[in-house]
Amino acid sequence: MSDVVTAPPAVRLPPATQMPKLLQGIFFAVSRRWMIQRLARRLGNVFTVNIPIYGRVVVVGDWRLAKQVFTTSPEELGNIQPNLSRLFGSGSVFALDGDDHRRRRRLLAPPFHGKSMKNYERIIEEETLREATGWPEGTPFATLPSMMHITLNAILRAVFGAEGAELDELRRLIPPWVTLGSRMAALPKPERNYGRFSPWGRLDEWRRQYDVVVDKLIDAERADPHFDERTDVLALMLRSTYEDGSAMSRKDIGDELLTLLAAGHETTASTLGWAFERLSRHPDILDALVEEADNDGSELRQATILEVQRARTVIDFAARRVYPPVFQLGEWVIPRGDSIIISIAQIHNDASVFAEPERFDPRRYIDGKPSSFAWIPFGGGTRRCVGAAFANMEMDVVLRTVLRNFTIETTTEPGERWHSRGVAFTPKDGGRIVVHRR
Numbered sequence: 001m002s003d004v005v006t007a008p009p010a011v012r013l014p015p016a017t018q019m020p021k022l023l024q025g026i027f028f029a030v031s032r033r034w035m036i037q038r039l040a041r042r043l044g045n046v047f048t049v050n051i052p053i054y055g056r057v058v059v060v061g062d063w064r065l066a067k068q069v070f071t072t073s074p075e076e077l078g079n080i081q082p083n084l085s086r087l088f089g090s091g092s093v094f095a096l097d098g099d100d101h102r103r104r105r106r107l108l109a110p111p112f113h114g115k116s117m118k119n120y121e122r123i124i125e126e127e128t129l130r131e132a133t134g135w136p137e138g139t140p141f142a143t144l145p146s147m148m149h150i151t152l153n154a155i156l157r158a159v160f161g162a163e164g165a166e167l168d169e170l171r172r173l174i175p176p177w178v179t180l181g182s183r184m185a186a187l188p189k190p191e192r193n194y195g196r197f198s199p200w201g202r203l204d205e206w207r208r209q210y211d212v213v214v215d216k217l218i219d220a221e222r223a224d225p226h227f228d229e230r231t232d233v234l235a236l237m238l239r240s241t242y243e244d245g246s247a248m249s250r251k252d253i254g255d256e257l258l259t260l261l262a263a264g265h266e267t268t269a270s271t272l273g274w275a276f277e278r279l280s281r282h283p284d285i286l287d288a289l290v291e292e293a294d295n296d297g298s299e300l301r302q303a304t305i306l307e308v309q310r311a312r313t314v315i316d317f318a319a320r321r322v323y324p325p326v327f328q329l330g331e332w333v334i335p336r337g338d339s340i341i342i343s344i345a346q347i348h349n350d351a352s353v354f355a356e357p358e359r360f361d362p363r364r365y366i367d368g369k370p371s372s373f374a375w376i377p378f379g380g381g382t383r384r385c386v387g388a389a390f391a392n393m394e395m396d397v398v399l400r401t402v403l404r405n406f407t408i409e410t411t412t413e414p415g416e417r418w419h420s421r422g423v424a425f426t427p428k429d430g431g432r433i434v435v436h437r438r
């Protein structure tokens with residue numbers, strides 16, 4: 001009997017734009033949302049682009065193909081290169097692939113599990129009330145900066161166990177760092193010799209200051225007589241051992257904490273900013289939410305969060321890279337080394353799944369949960385967002401607390417436009433509202 005070796009199917013890529021690569025790169029860096037929408041209109045919901053730093057990328061705006069990507073093993077579809085670990089370091093979960101990634105995810109899971117969420121609710125409510133004491137009454141203000149403060153403090157306290165001087169130091173350090181880091185995320189990084197005053201030099205200097213604080217936090221945690229009972233992520237990482245008995249290195253711990261801070265706070269804050277922007281333009285939903293919050297309900301509020309995340313998607317793609325000689329995706333055959341981007345925002349606007357997708361309508365989820373493959377603000381599969389349950393709990397508690405303590409004025413002004421902060425998309429005017437204390 002002779003072995004029959006079947007040749008892999010011939011490469012067959014979706015339609016591509018003829019635009020020069022450099023121009024595609026510039027559009028992608030400067031106006032990604034607009035570029036993807038335009039190309040989708042011209043080329044259909046699956047197409048190919050070619051961008052400096054990523055190379056050839058297949059953009060997928062079809063939820064069935066997204067489902068296939070998310071359910072494919074990470075041995076076949078691995079981590080995109082480069083990724084956000086350029087900013088967070090090689091010890092970040094964003095840098096890991098295969099077994100290393102699996103082990104790290106197992107380590108990070110417990111504090112982000114649904115069960116742990118109840119413990120964090122009090123911290124979020126406290127942070128919301130504290131931040132809201134400074135809100136003006138009767139004049140418009142942007143909610144986004146407040147949401148950034150709340151979500152940053154929430155992660156620092158709940159996830160890091162940070163307190164006192166270290167908490168203050170990180171509060172000062174992280175916001176400008178994340179802002180600049182996000183802007184630089186899609187740009188090529190020079191190999192070396194970037195000056196101290198260049199953006200990369202500034203990022204390095206902030207990293208140096210951050211490492212000093214993390215060292216102090218580690219010393220303080222280890223000195224805690226109740227160290228063995230602590231449930232914050234830092235304590236878990238310090239106590240963890242891998243199967244071979246080794247511990248996580250000091251550098252990896254620093255990289256991972258930074259990852260959780262940066263990935264967790266801006267995304268959640270941006271979604272909350274959009275929530276206020278949407279609610280101030282939908283009086284009927286707002287009235288129903290106030291009544292529900294006063295009566296300890298949460299069904300419509302949960303549906304509202306789902307709808308804000310669909311209609312105002314803050315992270316527009318999840319990405320993978322092809323490892324085998326070819327990967328067959330529906331009718332397409334994609335070669336090794338190419339990347340695949342799941343175009344989350346495009347899928348959230350698919351009229352065959354979400355009727356009249358431009359309509360903001362939380363009630364569409366009251367009688368049925370959204371499809372877990374078409375509603376994908378947290379991505380999917382083995383790399384699905386670690387912080388999804390935390391983000392959901394946090395948004396729920398912030399909204400509930402604001403609704404119970406403030407009346408939000410409604411407006412007939414047109415919706416705010418989209419603004420790219422580099423990684424996340426925020427409402428252009430920061431989710432401006434007018435409130436009165438109740």
Ligand code: HEM
Nearest residue numbers: 263264267268315318377378379380383384385386387391
């Ligand atoms: C509304 C808020 C959030 C949104 C929209 C969001 C969205 C996402 C998306 C789209 C991904 C990529 C998933 C994929 O590739 O399939 C991701 C990954 C990730 N997110 Fe979130 N996220 C949010 C909040 C958080 C929070 C609160 C944390 C932590 C405290 C967090 C930590 C992470 C981490 C560590 C990853 C990398 C996971 C991996 O590569 O295995 N995120 N997130």
